[in-house]
Amino acid sequence: MRGIGKVSLIGAGPGDPDLLTVKALKRIQDAEVVVYDRLVSQEIMDLVPPKTALYPVGKKPKSHPIPQEEINQLLVDLAKEGKRVVRLKGGDPFIFGRGSEEAAELVIAGVDYEVVPGITAAQGCASSLNLPLTHRGLATGLRYVTGHCQKDVPLDLDWASLADPNTTLVIYMGLAAIAEISTKLVEHGMPADMPAVAISKGTTSEEQKVFGTLTTIGEQAKAAKLPAPTLFMIGDVVGLKDSLELPSFSGSEAKWGDRPHLEVING
Numbered sequence: 001m002r003g004i005g006k007v008s009l010i011g012a013g014p015g016d017p018d019l020l021t022v023k024a025l026k027r028i029q030d031a032e033v034v035v036y037d038r039l040v041s042q043e044i045m046d047l048v049p050p051k052t053a054l055y056p057v058g059k060k061p062k063s064h065p066i067p068q069e070e071i072n073q074l075l076v077d078l079a080k081e082g083k084r085v086v087r088l089k090g091g092d093p094f095i096f097g098r099g100s101e102e103a104a105e106l107v108i109a110g111v112d113y114e115v116v117p118g119i120t121a122a123q124g125c126a127s128s129l130n131l132p133l134t135h136r137g138l139a140t141g142l143r144y145v146t147g148h149c150q151k152d153v154p155l156d157l158d159w160a161s162l163a164d165p166n167t168t169l170v171i172y173m174g175l176a177a178i179a180e181i182s183t184k185l186v187e188h189g190m191p192a193d194m195p196a197v198a199i200s201k202g203t204t205s206e207e208q209k210v211f212g213t214l215t216t217i218g219e220q221a222k223a224a225k226l227p228a229p230t231l232f233m234i235g236d237v238v239g240l241k242d243s244l245e246l247p248s249f250s251g252s253e254a255k256w257g258d259r260p261h262l263e264v265i266n267g
């Protein structure tokens, strides 16, 4: 009889399979079972060996999500069957990923587990646009915020502290609430013309992005019909776009010297 197995809670990153960690790839290739979310890209699922059992537990559009308790129980049951279980989640399992809820249930059930971090969507999307999340003189801090709220319940966030113009704000799950978020931030003192960008399916071949300002980005994202998953990055760092974007030489006369330069801050 096999002993109790182990669950690896693994971050699959934002979509690009090259952004998986080496440890994540090793665990995926060695897994007997993979329990995965909808946000895990097909290219990453293609790395799972053919004989590995697959359990999709992600919420599909227009269908009911599998209750979290059922997912927790599935992980416990599979591990107790002695399996090497990979629990694969988009981004990082402990950033808006409910990974810690699953870990807590594994502890209660006496199941061994490990956490393998992933590149969170904010980092993946920012780097895909060549944007930093912090930059000396522009952003001294960074906040990840969820824009998700219950239907008909207003978002209950600490608007005064979120409106700090020296902090980059990344809004996860904010497609539905971005207009409300922008209004509240402006009401609490964030400049209305603060640079903002919406990124859909960042780091994948279907990536789309829309640049604007705090007050325009909601309408722009809507007009562009950006599909989920989308996140919003708000802050002066987004204004570095023109300084950090490589010129396109196809049919253009752009020269390196024509480009705006970042001010180098010494000391």
Ligand SMILES: C[S@@+](CC[C@H](N)C(=O)[O-])C[C@H]1O[C@@H](n2cnc3c(N)ncnc32)[C@H](O)[C@@H]1O
Residues within 6 Å of the ligand: 014, 015, 039, 089, 090, 091, 092, 093, 094, 095, 096, 097, 119, 120, 121, 122, 125, 171, 172, 173, 174, 199, 200, 201, 202, 203, 204, 228, 229, 230, 231, 232
């Ligand atoms: C439930 S949260 C999961 C976050 C994930 N654990 C992480 O660390 O990135 C889902 C939200 O993440 C953001 N997201 C995830 N992947 C993304 C991507 N490739 N491009 C843009 N946003 C993404 C979206 O805001 C989406 O609504």
